[in-house]
Amino acid sequence: MLPQHHHSVPPRLRMAHIIAVGLALLVATVTLISMEYASLRHNMTNTMQVQMHIMASNLARSLLHGERVEANEVLASLADAPEIDAAVLYDMHKNQFAEYARRGSLPHAPKVRIKTQAQHQTDLHKSEIWQPIIYGDMQVGMLYMRSNMKGLYRQLLWYIGTTVTVMLVTLFAAALLLSRLQRAMLKAEERAGFLANYDTVTDLPNRHAFNGRFNSLLENARQRNTVLALLVFDLDDFKVINDTLGHDVGDKLLHLVAQRLISAAGGKDTVYRVGGDEFAMILDQPVDVENVDAVANRFIRTLAQPIILNDRNFYIGVSIGASLYPYDGEDAAHLLRDADAAMYYAKSRGKNNFQMFSAEMHHKSSTRLVLETEMRVALEERQFELYYQPQYSLPDQTLVGVEALIRWHHPQRGMLHPSSFIPVAEETGLIVRIGEWALEEACKQAMEWKSLGATLRMSVNLSGRQFRQESLVNTVTKIIEQTGMDSSLLELEITETVLMEDAETTITRLADLKSMGVHLAIDDFGTGYSSMAYLKRFPVSRLKIDRSFIRDIPRDADDVAITTATIQMAHSLKLEVVAEGVETKAQLQFLLEQGSDMVQGYLFSHPVDAQHMTDMVLTGKCKV
Structure with a gap:
């Protein structure tokens, strides 16, 4: 309202x-x-x-x-x-x-x-x-x-005339000033009222206005014994735009998105901006409530059309979740929680789709919230630990580097691997703090091994969220200075998909990191959509072939062809190749024949903690 x-x-x-x-x-x-x-x-x-x-x-x-x-x-x-x-x-x-x-x-x-x-x-x-x-x-x-x-x-008459004239002028000026002050006060009050109820970026009613309207409609629904539908919208991957193009472009795009949403609502329903890239709408008309799916898909189709900004086309996906009163909850808090759960489920189903709330979603949403809270505690209580998987050169199989991999010593659930918590960390933004911690710990460990006489390249993964941070270069610089890290021993791995999200910005950021002496590698190569034109421009030194292509070598002809082509292409670009997930001698023999520069995998070693890795570092060599 x-x-x-x-x-x-x-x-x-x-x-x-x-x-x-x-x-x-x-x-x-x-x-x-x-x-x-x-x-x-x-x-x-x-x-x-x-x-x-x-x-x-x-x-x-x-x-x-x-x-x-x-x-x-x-x-x-x-x-x-x-x-x-x-x-x-x-x-x-x-x-x-x-x-x-x-x-x-x-x-x-x-x-x-x-x-x-x-x-x-x-x-x-x-x-x-x-x-x-x-x-x-x-x-x-x-x-x-x-x-x-x-x-x-x-003299008195002259004084009276002068005084009266001055007073009349003063009265006129006072009346004019009073009028202007009143208008200024009115504008200030109207502005305060606007700011209290509207979002200045999109000109949509804000969360405060939404809460007031939602509670009012809920009360009416209780009295009339009718049904309400709450829709929650979340723009897919919008943080990528803010991180890569800046918040100024993001705000302009949000304003255009809001206009699209208003157009899709048709003037009958009000769209609210309730968060950064989150919107909400309340359906209180019986026809609309019965056709929530149709209403939601109308918004998805509306946003599917490209939005032109600064001579660029932007494709904005939206994930929508909905909850119904009184079936999914009887108060605003529960209905919002359930609609959020449905929205996150829509994201997990590939994004850019609509989902109605179900009890299963509530369980997943609660689990996600608990996991987020536990991760914050884990950071404070240092429950995370780095494990290291060795990397060996071919053909001599000499230990030349390690890849740092995070583990979580959960107080109740035991040792957790990244797949069980990194996706939630990425969604919530905690991955930035976790990634900075991991980079600092890895640099400290590399310098400790160097003091023992072992010069190994330390490979650390950068998440997409980390890489999009405008402060990334400054953060890496600060950690290198604080730990005394030899930048020539540090390698940062970025996935192919992340690199291609905004190739031009990526090239600039990679060049800044390269100028510091840091090595750069493309992780999970072959799973994304790299353009050869861009690949030549990326200042990287290594390609890491994803384990999914190594797994069925040499039995699967397609994987053999892809791996062979990748190694040849990389060498033609003067890039080294690291094959991940090597588990059998047959795979190792194939990679030797094709000229892979390095390998890592269970055939040589599982990821191990710092102490076990130190023993391997002191040995310096491993033969299979």
Whole structure:
């Protein structure tokens, strides 16, 4: 089910936010205007007081000597101060001695108050000051001055206009910013909602969305007593693409695969991405549930068509498993487990097919899970051990090398051979850690034998998963440095099938390893599909003929022909040949006649532990 989209902020709520901001700005504006008014009044009063002091000092002598004309001239200088409307000079008898009035006659004279200290009084229309006239230490009169408020109000009006303009601009900017912040928050919430429920690579609903939808449909199915089908998809060998071409190409390909799956679903059902290359779909319609096989095969056919990316054709197989509610389980966990088990069974049946869950699959799935857990413990507790099978040169049958083969000392099941656990290690990725451990142990052992005077080539198998690791060359380099391994004694074996998965990338990686002095061999040669053109370009030094071709020699004419042709071809390419699985003297004689360079097999020795191999190393030679 798709997540709900967020709605935009309601207009009323947005208007309420703007009004709140406007009210805050209004309060701020009124406060600032009030403060400015008080400041202007204070400044005006201070200015008048300064003027009064100056006037008082200039008028004191005129008043004392009765010089009215001079006193009037002094007051007349107030004409340069437009805010002063009137000024009156009184003697100590409260008689008017001199005066000044702007624009006409002096207004009604104020009631004379002889004060010994300066006083002022201000209202909305005027400001009045009484200033004593002091000459020496004696008061000789009093000066009255009245100022208008026009200048103050002009300044205040300019301030109000400027402040209101600034506040309106601020309100507009705040409204705009608020709107943008709200949109940004909405986008962030929508993005968070998308990330919580959708996969960013494929744009499909993710595991979180799947879990919610699956549980909801299960509950509905319980109430209605209906049937559900759960399909789990896993792309076949998709990790090869990530390992060889990089995750960037892998992600682009996943997006194209998702589009194919959506197309196959037909818009009726939702496809979910629940893991790296895993997808899921829930069928809750009776017709679809009855035809799960048909639905699954529709997806297989859809993905069978090549996907074009970067001018290359990619063929993506898909293994599909399905489980049914309530027959295979009654909760999400069990149904998922059973669908996974069916999917893995589909892979074991050759991949690119569909399987319904059965009880047998559950047993195999449980066994696989237990084995994976036990292998992790085995790595920690060092339950793995390397055995070594000797390799002998022909025709002198001199011991020249060994192949390292892993064994597992299982606490309950005893000694386990690789075939019983390596396939699961490959699937789970544990093979990378196991392979690194094996390579390090083999290098240490080779250096120990070298210290005893035996110079043997150590042959170590690389799994397909290991070889596809981008860090392979760095890993090999690090192990060689840590163990002090003579790289000329190290041989890495890679199967023919793995080499041909991405031949161009393989050539580059092999060249990097070759440049380190490491020898390279193609293991199980003849079981894959090597191109001669590529085989000439691979920087390998040996071909190992698979034991399946040696087993029936010299009785089987086809095996004789294949082995003979392989040896001749290898020698024409200046490659050495190692024949595996030699068990009889007849096989050995045939290989001698055909010119095989080396042999290994039970005729000479089974794989043995390090101690037994050391005894053989000290002997140095084995004749049959």
